[in-house]
Amino acid sequence: MKVNFLAIIALALTLTACAGNKNAEEELVNTNQSAQQMYEEAKNVLDSGLYNRAIELLKAMEGRYPFGPLSRQVQLDLIYAYYQSGDTTQALASIDRFIRLNPNHPDLDYAYYMRGLSNIKVDENSFQEFVGIDRADRDMSSTKQGFEDFKILVSTYPNSKYANDARKRMFAIKEKLVRYELLVADYYVRRGAHLAAANRCKYIVEYYRDSPQVEQALKIMVDSYDKLGLVKLRDDAKAVLLLNFPNALN
Structure with a gap:
């Protein structure tokens, strides 16, 4: 009887927790909203710069309308929101997922552009504590990957509205990578x-x-x-x- 009694308590606690989660989800989104209304609200929040709140709303919409006509745009907006919030891990994961599932999407140039920016930001976030120090002497693997992302963009989509900025960033990255190689060479010389x-x-x-x-x-x-x-x-x-x-x- 003791075991059964404990099992009943555990079940009750589980049901209570589930109810709590459900209430939290209901508070997050208005279940009476249409997909368009939900998206407009999330987009307004995103445009206001409230990126973490926008992520919550966009994820809620993605869960409620995973195959709707706005689903691809929601995914692209999530990529931007993750990037702006500084969550490069989620941004890159969302970008890779979008590219994998939408190989012929007309906004793939944007996806590669954001992947380039996100990879660069990975290194910037890692070295942000070294304020005022030339960071070319740090690991540059993500920056190198960002260069490759921009290279894919400008070679595959040369007329993209993001291509010109990507070319400028490639030049800056190249000079940074050269400094990195020189600093490593100097390290070897001194030893x-x-x-x-x-x-x-x-x-x-x-x-x-x-x-x-x-x-x-x-x-x-x-x-x-x-x-x-x-x-x-x-x-x-x-x-x-x-x-x-x-x-x-x-």
Whole structure:
């Protein structure tokens, strides 16, 4: 009898909790609203900058009308709301889900644009405590992925209204990545790992040849090969350096 009595209490508590959750959900949305009315309310909240509240309303609408005519727009608005609220994990998850389920959607360019922005923001959020410090010396994996996202956008949708901004961001990211590679090369130089330093700079010359920082990369290559006694590689690097930057060694 004791076991049965405890089971009854547990069941009662469970039912009470469920009722509480249901009441909370009912407070969140007006069940008499149409899909259009629900969306307009959520959109007004979103446009007002109340992103966390907008997420609640959009998620509630998504749950109530998962296959309605506004469902795709709700998903896109959720992506934006997550991004603006700083929840890059949910933003990226929502973007990947949208791209996977809507391979031919006319707003895929926007999805890739937001994925690029979100990936960049991942690194920015990780390093925000280093105020005033050049963050190029930190891990850049998400920023690199953001570059690839923008690259997909501008190559697949060159006429997109987001393409021009994506190109500008790609240029800025490229210079940041070059600084990152140079800082890593300098780290190796200071520890006597000259071959590793030379290889980092060789990567810059091969993949970021239009960067003005190639001059510094070539200088490190010349010095590193010299310290390693690799005369031919040193002379080849010096020839390339002087051909492109005649006053580099003055």
